[in-house]
Amino acid sequence: MSGHGAPRSSATDLDATRLRVAVVAASWHTTIMDGLLDGARRALAEARTGEVLELRVPGSFELPVAASRLAGDVDAVVALGVVIRGGTPHFDYVCQAATNGLTEVSVRTGTPVGFGLLTCDTEEQGLDRAGLEGSHEDKGYEAAHAALSTALTLRDLER
Template sequence: MSGAGAPKVTVDGSGLRVVVIAASWHEQVMDGLLAGARRALRESGADWTEVRVPGSFELPVAASRAAAGGADAVVALGVVIRGGTPHFEYVCSAATTGLTDVSVRTGVPVGFGLLTCDDEAQALDRAGLEGSSEDKGAEAVEAAVATAVTLRDLTLAPVLH
């Protein structure tokens, strides 16, 4: 299981502005990812806004706009399920590379909640729904908020000589 050994990340995200960007494909899986993200955001104390985009391919451009608009962290949620064409590889690669680029280019952490699954059962098992073994929506929020807090603390840290 990919989630084995994952740490439970808990930080105080009070004062942070988080933008959650969610794709619209695979409604049941996305409902679970969003529910987990919302729960983790409430627990963190961060303020957040949600926006929807058509699919996972559109996540990077929306993340870029959110980062440029003053978000302290962005959470990208989506799901791509393998089919019989190379479309899966193209979308997964473009979305992953694009989200990484946004984070590195802007210095705004992007929580990676993009599920790349071989079938719907794998996606449902990671969606944080009742009976799921993982909650990738919550994990993406926890990672983004913890990183934003770390970056804020690095900015405020005194220089040691």
């Protein structure tokens, strides 16, 4: 299981009351995306995040441009999407472009981007990571937690 070795902390350990966070979510694969969004919302609520902006984009390919536009106005971005392998190289191109784009946004702006992009071979793998009832993992929660933790760490560095 990919979650093996994950840190054992929760968003309730964080105080994000002074943070402004944007959640950018793709629209494909509604059931999986609903689970990812619910997980991210739960983490942000548990950490008592001060302000949360949610934005939907058509697909995972559009996550980097939306994250880039928002990064200068918020303390952290949570990017959520799902790409499921099909019978063409489209999967590889979209996954690489979204991953590289989100990394570039974070490094260029200094704004943490929580990486909640599921890159799955099957829909079942996505469902198992979406934080739904019966799922083994909650990648939306984990992505939001990572973004908040990093934003708070960087804020402490500024002091």
